[in-house]
Amino acid sequence: MISWREKQKAFIPGExxxxxxxxxxxxxxxxxxxxxxxxNYFQDKLNLVHKPGKQALAIxxxxxxxxxxxxxxxxxxxxxxxxxxxxxxxxxxxxxxEQVDDDYDMALLHFIExxxxxxxxxxxxxxxxxxxxxxxxxxxxxxxxx
Amino acid sequence: xKIIESYDDFELTxxxxxxxYEQIHRQEYLEAIKSHVPKGKSVWIDSNGYGKQENxxxxxxxxxxGIFDPRVPIKYFNQFKSKTxxxxxxxxxxxxxxxxxxxxxxxxxxxxxxxxxxxxxxESYDTMILVYVNLRLVDYNKLxxxxxxxxxxxxxxxxxxxxxxxINQFKYLFKINR
Numbered sequence: 001m002i003s004w005r006e007k008q009k010a011f012i013p014g015e016x017x018x019x020x021x022x023x024x025x026x027x028x029x030x031x032x033x034x035x036x037x038x039x040n041y042f043q044d045k046l047n048l049v050h051k052p053g054k055q056a057l058a059i060x061x062x063x064x065x066x067x068x069x070x071x072x073x074x075x076x077x078x079x080x081x082x083x084x085x086x087x088x089x090x091x092x093x094x095x096x097x098e099q100v101d102d103d104y105d106m107a108l109l110h111f112i113e114x115x116x117x118x119x120x121x122x123x124x125x126x127x128x129x130x131x132x133x134x135x136x137x138x139x140x141x142x143x144x145x146x
Numbered sequence: 147x148k149i150i151e152s153y154d155d156f157e158l159t160x161x162x163x164x165x166x167y168e169q170i171h172r173q174e175y176l177e178a179i180k181s182h183v184p185k186g187k188s189v190w191i192d193s194n195g196y197g198k199q200e201n202x203x204x205x206x207x208x209x210x211x212g213i214f215d216p217r218v219p220i221k222y223f224n225q226f227k228s229k230t231x232x233x234x235x236x237x238x239x240x241x242x243x244x245x246x247x248x249x250x251x252x253x254x255x256x257x258x259x260x261x262x263x264x265x266x267x268x269e270s271y272d273t274m275i276l277v278y279v280n281l282r283l284v285d286y287n288k289l290x291x292x293x294x295x296x297x298x299x300x301x302x303x304x305x306x307x308x309x310x311x312x313i314n315q316f317k318y319l320f321k322i323n324r
Contacts, residue, residue, distance in 0.1 A: 004169065011162040012150060019151040063282070063315070066289055091288045092316075096295055104287040111289060129285075130254040132153040 005041060005137035020085065020138045023124065024057065027083055027144055033057050034079070036072065041138070052079060059085045061139055066093045066111070073115050081146050084112060087139040088129070105141070112143045119145045164213040167194070171248045178313050179247050179278055182321060186242030189235050189271075193247035196220050203239055205231065207250070226251045226263070232270040244271045247278040256285050261300050268304070268322045275322040282316045 002010075009016045017025070025045060032049040035042070038061035042048060046057070056076040060069065069091065076082055088108060101107040105125045112121060122144040126133050133140045150156065158166070171194035180199065188195075189203050196204035196218055206214065208222045223231045226249075235241065244267060246252065251263050260279065267275045281293045293316060301308050304322055311319040 007165055007169070011158060011165075012148065012156045015147045017147055017149050019149055022149050088288065089282050089285075093289055093292055096292055097290050100287065100290040102287065102290070104289065107287055107289045133151065 003041070003137070005134070008134055008137055018134050018138050020124070020134070020140050020142060023142060023144070024083055024085065027081070028055055028057065031055055034076065035059075036076075037061065037085075052076065054079065055081045057083050057085075059139060061085075061087045061090065061136070063090050063092065066091065069111070070115060073112075077115050077117075082116065082143075084143045084145065085139045086141045086143075087135055088125075088141045089135070108141060109143070112145070116143075116145045121145050160212045163210065167210055167213055170250065170253075175278065175313050175317060176247070179245065179276065179319060182276055182311065182319060183245060184242045184274060187239055188243045188245055189239055189241040190245045190247065191223075192226065192249035192251060193245055195245065195247075202245075203241070205235075227266055236270075236272060241271070241273050243274040243276055245276045247276075248280075249277075252277060252279050253283045254285055257296050257299050260284060261303055264300065264320060264322065265303065268307070272324065274324065275320075277320045277322075278313070278317070279320060280317050 005018070021041065024042065028046050030047050032047045032053050032055065034052045034056040035048045037059040039048060039057060039059050042057070052075065056079045058073060058076065073084065086108065088104065101110055105127065109121070109123050124140070124142040126140045129135060129140060176198065187201050187203060189205060191205045192207055195202045196214070204220045205223055206220050208224050211222055214220050246267065252260055255263070264277060267277065281296060284296065286296055297310055297318065301310060307323050309321045311321065313319055
């Protein structure tokens with residue numbers, strides 16, 4: 001079965017890469033990357049490994065609660081270089097949290113900052129994200145953490 | 147190697163549009179929706195309704211015109227909130243229901259816009275309104291509010307006229323009676 005990413009890439013003639021995928025490729029290079037989540041596309045493009053090391057990639061592209069997300073990211077919070085890529089439409093919470101920032105993009109950043117304390121975080125996101133940025137093929141909310 | 151950021155970076159062919167339309171208008175929950183449709187004529191707006199049942203009259207956005215067989219009797223509109231379309235449907239079709247399933251008018255919208263669109267349908271068509279909403283695709287702060295909170299925000303505007311049927315975890319059918 002052809003993935004939604006590949007179907008959309010086929011709309012454009014020639015060799016194509018999505019911007020958010022290219023960022024991941026540029027960030028990790030050939031150094032081994034411990035990975036979790038929706039990382040299939042990168043099997044042949046990155047040096048993915050099963051044991052935690054100096055780099056980690058987490059791609060969240062399925063329904064995930066805030067609690068599950070925190071649990072998922074906990075084991076990689078001490079790793080030197082991490083990319084967390086999140087489809088923000090697929091996150092949910094089971095309880096209303098009035099103290100959370102009104103701006104969802106900022107709320108996600110604060111969520112990540114709380115897990116990866118004292119790290120430098122480059123935050124990429126599309127403001128007022130609609131269906132034009134391939135988010136369901138490859139999440140457009142990305143945190144590059146060092 | 148070309149790096150692409152969005153759909154603004156290239157032109158869509160008719161074939162590409164067809165792929166997108168089919169991806170958007172998945173048939174997964176069609177039977178569940180049809181089980182709520184009352185007898186009589188049913189107008190399906192931006193819902194891939196053509197050919198699904200004899201009594202369904204399909205309206206599609208003009209931007210998709212090229213992807214459908216020109217021989218099939220689909221009616222096209224330029225704007226979802228078109229007064230002309232509303233008048234034509236009420237006057238000439240007199241449907242027993244208006245169905246909106248997997249429509250772009252209910253995707254990537256805020257709960258406020260979603261509510262406005264529901265109000266528009268309810269105030270425009272003198273019939274039962276059935277709208278399928280996938281809350282995954284509704285634009286709200288998902289770390290701050292539960293989906294139940296969002297449903298409450300929407301339904302409070304319609305009082306007893308609205309009923310919400312859960313279809314799957316994040317998928318709902320909003321039924322608004324006259």
